[in-house]
Amino acid sequence: xxxxxxxxxxxxxxxxxxxxxxxxxxxxxxxxxxxxxxxxxxxxxxxxxxxxxxxxxxxxxxxxxxxxxxxxxxxxxxxxxxxxxxxxxxxxxxxxxxxxxxxxxxxxxxxxxxxxxxxxxxx
Numbered sequence: 001x002x003x004x005x006x007x008x009x010x011x012x013x014x015x016x017x018x019x020x021x022x023x024x025x026x027x028x029x030x031x032x033x034x035x036x037x038x039x040x041x042x043x044x045x046x047x048x049x050x051x052x053x054x055x056x057x058x059x060x061x062x063x064x065x066x067x068x069x070x071x072x073x074x075x076x077x078x079x080x081x082x083x084x085x086x087x088x089x090x091x092x093x094x095x096x097x098x099x100x101x102x103x104x105x106x107x108x109x110x111x112x113x114x115x116x117x118x119x120x121x122x123x
Contacts, residue, residue, distance in 0.1 A: 024108055025056050025060075025108070025109050026105065026106055026108060026109065026112075027097055027104060027105050027107055027108070027109050027111065027112030028102075028105030028106060030053070030056070030057075030097065030109045030112070031094060031097050031098045031105070033049075033053065034094050035094070035098070037049065037050070038094065056109065057109070060108070060109040060110040060113055061110075061113065063108075063110040064079065064110045064114055067079065067110070067114075068080075077123050078123055079114050079117060079118055080114070080118045080120070080121040080122070080123065081121050081123040082117065082121045083121065086121065088116070088117075088120060093113075093116060096116040096119075096120070097112050097113075097116060100112060100115055100116070
């Protein structure tokens with residue numbers, strides 16, 4: 001269950017990439033932009049786009065957390081069952097997002113997160 005806010009927060013605390021403020025980002029856009037900055041190494045942290053991506057990731061995490069809470073309150077199965085203390089590092093999450101099928105790449109970033117977490121931590 002996504003009951004640990006810090007688990008999801010840690011997933012993208014150091015995410016790399018960018019997208020215009022206020023725009024919804026697809027999973028594929030997120031991965032493409034992240035990989036562009038990822039290739040720059042630590043220099044990407046100095047990019048003005050870095051904060052924009054962090055904000056996009058934060059919003060996606062909040063949406064996913066809210067969706068999961070609503071599912072649980074409605075008596076439905078949680079999106080994922082993340083064991084206490086488990087995390088997915090940013091590199092691994094980006095790699096898993098990149099491996100999602102094309103249909104999932106077109107979906108919102110929140111849905112990409114959900115797909116990766118549900119595969120990694122099924123209930």
